[in-house]
Amino acid sequence: MLEIDIARKTYPDRGGRSHVALQGLRLAARPGEFLCLVGPSGCGKSTLLNLVIGLDRDMEGRVTLDGRVPGKGVGVMFQEPRLMPWLSVLDNVLLVADDPPQARPRAIDLLRAMELGDVLHTYPGRLSGGMQRRVALARAFVIEPPLLLMDEPFVSLDAPTADRLRSMLVDLWQRRRSTVVFVTHDLREALALADRVCFLSAAPGRVVLEMPVELPRPRAPNDVAVLELQARLLAQHPDLLAGLVTTEPPNDA
Amino acid sequence: MTGSGQGVRESRTPSGAAHAARGGAAGGARRDESGLPRTRNPGGAGLRLGSIVVFLVLWQVLAASLHSATLPAPAVVFQRLLTETSSLTLPWHLSITLARVGISFLLAMVIGTVIGIAMGHWRPLDMFLDTWLVLGLNIPALVTIILCYVWFGLNDWAAIVAVAINKIPTVVVTVREGARAVDPRLMQVAAAYRLTRRRTFARVYLPQLYPYLMAAARAGLSLIWKIVLVVELLGRSNGIGFQLNVFFQFFDIAGILAYTLVFATVVLLIEAIALRPLERRLTAWRG
Secondary structure, three states, rough: EEEEEEEEEEEOOOOOOOOEEEEEEEEEEEOOEEEEEEEOOOOOOHHHHHHHOOOOOOOOEEEOOOOOOOOOOEEEEEOOOOOOOOOOOOHHHHOOOOOOHHHHHHHHHHHHOOOOOOOOOOOOOEEEEEEEEEHHHHHHHOOOOEEEEEOOOOOOHHHHHOOOOOOOOHHHHHHHEEEEEEEOOOHHHHHHHHHHHEOOOOOOOEEEEEEEEEOOOOOOOOEEEOOOOOOOHHOHHHHHHOOOOOOOOOOOO | OOOOHOOOOEEOOOHHHHHHHHHHHOOOOOOOOOOOOOOOOOHHHHHHHHHHHHHHHHHHHHHHHHOOOOOOHHHHHHHHHHHHHHHHHHHHHHHHHHHHHHHHHHHHHHHHHHHHHHHOOOHHHHHHHHHOOOOOOHOOHHHHHHHHHHOOOHHHHHHHHHHHHHHHHHHHHHHHHHHHHOOHHHHHHHOOHHHOHHEEEHHHHHHHHHHHHHHHHHHHHHHHHHHHHHHHHHHOOHHHHHHHHHHHHOOHHHHHHHHHHHHHHHHHHHHHHHHHHHHHOOHHOOO
16 A cells, blocks of 8 residues: 655755645555546646655655555656666666566566567667657566556657557556556546546645546547546536646547 | 667657668668667778878888988888897887786776766865866876876886876866766666666666766877886886887887887777777667
8 A cells, every 4th residue: 555645845946945846745545556646737746756756755744655665666667768778678677677587587578568579689779769668668567566656658659659558558557456656647648547546736736636537448548438537527627627638639549 | 679660660769760860871781789780881991901001102212212220111120020029028028018008097097987986976076176187187297207206216106106197187087077977867767766786886877987988998098008108218127118218329210110110009909909899889879
């Protein structure tokens, strides 16, 4: 069980004044749950993930995973793939494994499942953006993490590529049942992926609305059910959800 | 290994696109293990050989026209080279000089790298040592050599320390730039996955410094062997530099040219056989 209770998180802005990024934020994710965090730009989503990952520990509050501070074994996907350009695809995945020789078959299986079997020994610079994200996804899953944190991992990809990656993510998650905390500012993406969506307010960020998504899987952002649910939410909470709806036209992929 | 093939289906990153463009331009060029095209220049070896032949011909023509002891013909120099080699005099002095070059080089690289990394990451230390660094970069090598001999005596360690001191500042400057250019986002990946310090250093941090370390090493080798000759000329009783001084005293130009040719060739071979392949291997991912 992931439990987040942040009384206050501040950081100095450019003028040297203290800026409150998060305040009174309480959140929990059940084991195996796919939780999406949605909020407007600058609401502290990435700050929150950095606190959970442990890249930033300067806060008033606490974050626990099964009663302990999250440590080794948490999978992470950033907005950019952040692969080591000097390591091959396979070595990038094995980099995060505790025992690389033992993890090697698992890593190869994962990469093959992601249709990357032909580029195991290729440097990431030779790959497309979508392929690099798939490598980053394999890297996150190779350690079989109880918790996977994802910070808008499919942002800036074209719609068909992003759809394909979402489908791969859900497939892996359903097989391995990691707890996933997925940050996005795209409401449709959240509704297509999540068991539950938490909406954050503008800064200082806090949870202002929680909503289970009970649509059957598999789902895609352009499914009629997802679009209808989004429309209903927009009608019910127009102020809250302003700016969270993607303006790109639906595709038929 | 055809990453480019699949990549066509999806949007490419700028770097990926650049690689693809280069690959496309190469057409049917052979690719190495990483899938990168190997560039070939079939006329390169011929041009290099031709250049050497032209140099020798010019030398011969000049020597024949001057007909002076100040410029012996290539054949005379090569004859002298063979004599010095067969008597083992040249190999002995060469080995001593190479040992001094090697030790000074390693010392300068290790110390320069440690200081460069520390200055690149710790601003107060950078500010504190920066003046020393500028001073070190601007003190003439000759001054350092004389001072080391005066302070530490005419011995091998004084010679090696003098050479290393001359080289360390340039290594520091290069490595400091590398340390400043380390990508914090990649370091965050190592931190997020709780990689051990050792693995973070070896697999995430150090590879980012490789291009800078190789630049420092290559520039260092070319600088150090020249300084070593001066050090030997001024205060040692063996080595190529010492021999050059002896030949100078006896106006033995054939000896000077024979030793210079051999030593320069050996250093070029070290560069070609060791440093360049190492650099290619460490930075192969750049394409």
